[in-house]
Amino acid sequence: MTVHLSRNDQQMLDGHFGPGCQMAMRIVVRLAEACGVTELMDVTQAHIDGCGLLSESSLLFAETLAGKGAKVSIPTTLSMGPLDLQNWRKFNIDSSFAQKAIRQGRAYESMGCIPTWTCAPYQSYLTPRFGQQIAWGESNAVVYANSVLGARTNRYADFHDICAAITGRVPRCGLHLHENRKGQVLFQITDIPAEAMQGDDFYSALGYLIGVRTLNQIPIIVGMSAGVTGDNLKALGAAAASSGSVMLFHAVGITPEAATLDQACHGDKPRQVIEVTPQDIQRARSELSTAAKTEHLDAVILGCPHFSFDEFRQLAECIRTSQAEHIAPETRFIVKTSRTSYSLIQHNKMLDLFEGFGVEITLDTCVFHTPLLGPGTKVIMTNSGKCAYYAPGELGVRVAFGSMRQCVDSAVRGCV
């Protein structure tokens, strides 16, 4: 199968724009061939996830491209990296790991990427517009961009993302095309009172359940409270992209391609209708937990995806109403965020409150990619469906899932 190349594509492939661009274009074309796609198309913005994981091969890849002089040709943001670039010494990160992480970061920055270092770029900088064709990596960012913003992207795997950013070209397929964005499975929220939909953990549980039930189809949600926030949709999408392969959901009356059910289904009927009852949500919550109640709690982990200013404000409220001075001595409380959100809380009294309570704030990174937790960490707690889903395998810990308030209360007691 031959991929149709424009004159400019051919020139990139022939090395007219340097060996870095040539290598990136070769990967784009080989991948299009492998996936059976014959046409390429333009994208006008990229978000790189390949900068997140540090391994010998990921570092070699980044330094090879950068060493060949590759530069991004479209505005490109960076997802979280393997290191808190400012505070890593404070967190006792091994120095040889840190030096490699810094090299990998430099390679991406030298290619012209914007050092946003966040997995929630849609709450940070350079938010894509409705209908914009983009090439984003990081599964939670992809589902948010497609669903909540109405931008169009496939889930760009690590390495494809930077190649798309360098060439500005991607295979013309999948969610870039209107006809592939039709909602397929309808989730009808039934008998769940509006108050129950206000908790931050509700959306993680709902997203987990939707991911498990839809796998890689496109879900439509009916009956979600109109008061849903961007942070709620962030939690929902992140969980659905972890337990399933959800890259786009439509929430009727809430997301931009779903003013009505009819619009979400492109005039067709959904293939399947699934009722979501309070019992289903309860089951999802218990499936997300692998730790027993009253177990000693080693660490609370919040900010997966990265905490927003609003979430910091909610956390401050939870801490104030807990009336506790400090978390338990043998428990850590880690919040992951972006430089952008952190800069907003720096000029606010919240920071003193967090420090006094024992909250550790880490920027630019993620506990899954940086060795922040000691080997003695056995039990963690989180309000994130994504974190709860991956932690047992990636971190080798047991996990308790609960609301932000429950996380605060558990940290104060030192047990789940």
Place this chain on the structure above:
Amino acid sequence: MIENGKPIHLQARAVIPGSAQGEALVTNSPLSFWGGICSETGEIIDRRHDKSGEIVTGKIFVFPNGRGSSTSSAILLECIRAGTAPAAIINSQVDSAMALGSIVADELYGKSVPVLLLSDEDFSGLCDGDFVHINPDGRIDISRQRRDPNGSQ
């Protein structure tokens, strides 16, 4: 499906062409390589997956498609570098992350893992423990041991 030691043949699309042989490790559950496979050991570490604890290294790893994370390509690449990768991957849906991990391994290290795509029907014919031989044109030869009447294989 022919059994009892006689080889059977399936035709797949060679997403990433190549030759390989080995024992099949088959699951019907999608798997994200990131959060799902340890690149140092080749172990399946997704504790919610039905093959949790199995080792993919050197196996013909048969799973329907990837799931979740966009970092799966980086894990496959690192598995190929570290020598913990499966001998080949067979999916029933195109998974660009698998193709990509293999393409980049070829670019950086001059080695890749064959990735094949089977129809749903042929995919469901593969079983754990089948001995699988993969040809560059996508033809798959399978030999299956006769099952012991006492139930063990």
